[in-house]
Amino acid sequence: MPGVGTKKLVRHVSFDSSAGVSLASSPLGRAPEGGLLARVTMAGVCGTDAHRIRGALAPTPEPVSFGHEAVGVVIEVGAGTVADWVGSPIAVGDRIVWFPASGCRRCYACIVLRNESMCEGRAWPPPSATPNAAGFREVAVLHPHIVFRKIDSSVPDEALVAFGCALPTAVAGVERLGGIPVAGNVVVQGSGPVGLAFVLLARLAGARNIILIGAPSARLALGVSLGATAVFDIATTSVAERRAAVLEVTGGRGSEVVIEAAGQLTAFPEGLNLVARSGRYLIAGLYAGDATVDFNPVAVNRGNLSMLGSLVVNAEHMLRAVELVDMYHETFDFKRFVDQRFSLSSTHAAIDSMARGMATKVVIVP
Numbered sequence: 001m002p003g004v005g006t007k008k009l010v011r012h013v014s015f016d017s018s019a020g021v022s023l024a025s026s027p028l029g030r031a032p033e034g035g036l037l038a039r040v041t042m043a044g045v046c047g048t049d050a051h052r053i054r055g056a057l058a059p060t061p062e063p064v065s066f067g068h069e070a071v072g073v074v075i076e077v078g079a080g081t082v083a084d085w086v087g088s089p090i091a092v093g094d095r096i097v098w099f100p101a102s103g104c105r106r107c108y109a110c111i112v113l114r115n116e117s118m119c120e121g122r123a124w125p126p127p128s129a130t131p132n133a134a135g136f137r138e139v140a141v142l143h144p145h146i147v148f149r150k151i152d153s154s155v156p157d158e159a160l161v162a163f164g165c166a167l168p169t170a171v172a173g174v175e176r177l178g179g180i181p182v183a184g185n186v187v188v189q190g191s192g193p194v195g196l197a198f199v200l201l202a203r204l205a206g207a208r209n210i211i212l213i214g215a216p217s218a219r220l221a222l223g224v225s226l227g228a229t230a231v232f233d234i235a236t237t238s239v240a241e242r243r244a245a246v247l248e249v250t251g252g253r254g255s256e257v258v259i260e261a262a263g264q265l266t267a268f269p270e271g272l273n274l275v276a277r278s279g280r281y282l283i284a285g286l287y288a289g290d291a292t293v294d295f296n297p298v299a300v301n302r303g304n305l306s307m308l309g310s311l312v313v314n315a316e317h318m319l320r321a322v323e324l325v326d327m328y329h330e331t332f333d334f335k336r337f338v339d340q341r342f343s344l345s346s347t348h349a350a351i352d353s354m355a356r357g358m359a360t361k362v363v364i365v366p
Contacts, residue, residue, distance in 0.1 A: 011366070012137030013347045014128035015052065015066055017059035021348040024063075029131040031078035034144035038096060042157040043135030044069030044164035045347075045362040047192065047263060048288075050355035052125075053348070056288040064125035067135030067347075067364065068101045069164030071157045075139070084150045085315055097160050098140070098148035099168075099318045100124065100133035105145060117311045136347055138366045147315045149322045158335035159325055162361050165313065166193035167321035170201050170261075173284045173310040175317070177257060180205040185255040187211045187246060188228075189271050190262030190285055191219035193337075193361060196226055198259050198284075200324075200332070203227025209249050213242060213270075214262065219360055226332060239270050246274050254279060261285040268293055272300075272307075280306040287311060337361045 014024040031037045046069060051057050074094045082090045090096070101124040103109065103116030110119050126132035131141040142148060151160065163170075174180055186202040188195050191214025202210045203226060212228040214220060220231040230249060232242045246255060254276035260267050263285035275281050300307060325334060340359040342350035344366045354362040 010138040011344055012065055012128060012134070013067065013344060014063045015060075015125075016063045017055070019063075021053060021351075023345050023347075024128060026129050026131070028139055029141060031076040032141065032143050033078050034080045034082060035078045035142045035146070036074050036082055036090060037076040038070075038072035038098070038140050038142060039075050040070055040072045040135055040137060040140055040366045041095075042071045042161050043067045043364045043366070044161040045350050045354045045364065046164055046166075047194075047354070048165075049351045051288040053351060054355075060125065063128045065128040065132050065134035065137060066125045067137070068099065068124070069161055070100060070133070070135030070140060071095070071097045071151075071160050072140060085147050085319060086149065088150045090150060095151045095153060096148045097151055097322055098133060098142055098146055099165070099315075100126075100135060100140070100146065102145055102147045102315065114314055115312045116314050136344065136364055136366075138344070147318050149319055151322070152326065155326055155329055156335045158338040158363070159329035160322070161363050162334040162337035163193050163197050163321070163325070164361070166197045167200075167324060168313045168317040169194055169284060169310070170197035171320050171324075172312045172314070172317040173198065173259065173282055174201050174205070176308055176310045176312060177280055177282050180207055181256050182206040183208045184257065185209045185211070185250045185276070187213065187255040187258045187271070187274050188223075189213045189258070189260045189267045190264075191215065191223055191231075192261070192263070192357075194263075194285055195259075195261035196223055196337075196360075198261055199223050199228050200226045200328075204328075209255075211246055211249065211255065216357060219357075222337065222360060242270070243273060250276065253277070256280065257282070259284060263287075265289075265291050265293055269295075272305075275303065275305055278304045280308065282308050282310055284310045338363050341365050 008028040009025040103119035104121030107120040212223040340362045
């Protein structure tokens, strides 16, 4: 088919470690062999984006593109056979969801560790002057290694972006835990998209008590709609009150599973104190910064506890998350989670709003 054209300029967000966020334009280029071009229709704002512009992540030597939660429409297909990651053929006009920070699938981390998050060849974030798959741009270029999935027209963009990378993160975390006990107790710390995704998975797994700790009240209410059986607002309850409530609900034992999804260091000592003997504590939200807390490993040993970190999101987790959205978006009305929309030129304001907890899910509509 005729190409979109190499001379076409597309607008995109560029981030420089010293100059901050700006709007730029660069040549689009053509669809690569085995890849495609997609017009971005919606991109989610993630906590990682705020960490990036605040300097909590390693600085980059040149301006970069970012935005790793994207939905769009195929506008050009490259030469060769092009199919999504479950083998469905792709054509112009198809709607797709993709994961720009996919691994290379050639290195030790991808092949042996099965951990794309630690991929040595993952080109993320990509240089902003080079056509790439980032979501904060008008048109994205998907090379063959990018994980993407064709989606049905009945699934709204908002439903797919509502959980963004949070649902794959939760899917991977539950796998790392070895599952959630049926009719068991689960405490989730944090009521952002990652925490809410864990609440959803706990409900689908058949947990009896799902206790959500977080703020603000609107996010806690969404947690209840997803299956939380009790919620505690950190703004109106104390650490001692929350522990007493968890012990009461669990018959004085504590929770078999506690999941840190808050991304706040203060959550760690509280969460560790909520785990039942022989229980499991999953750390899924603390991944940036270098602050520390006092920690007594004897308590872990005496309690026979399992402590796990989860920085593992592979193609399988991403695709399973998309399938869950397809299955349950109407049941739980995922699209309502998107409550703020910004233009491409207002990306900095969008990230700031998300970072201040002003919305449940903020999106960019290029």
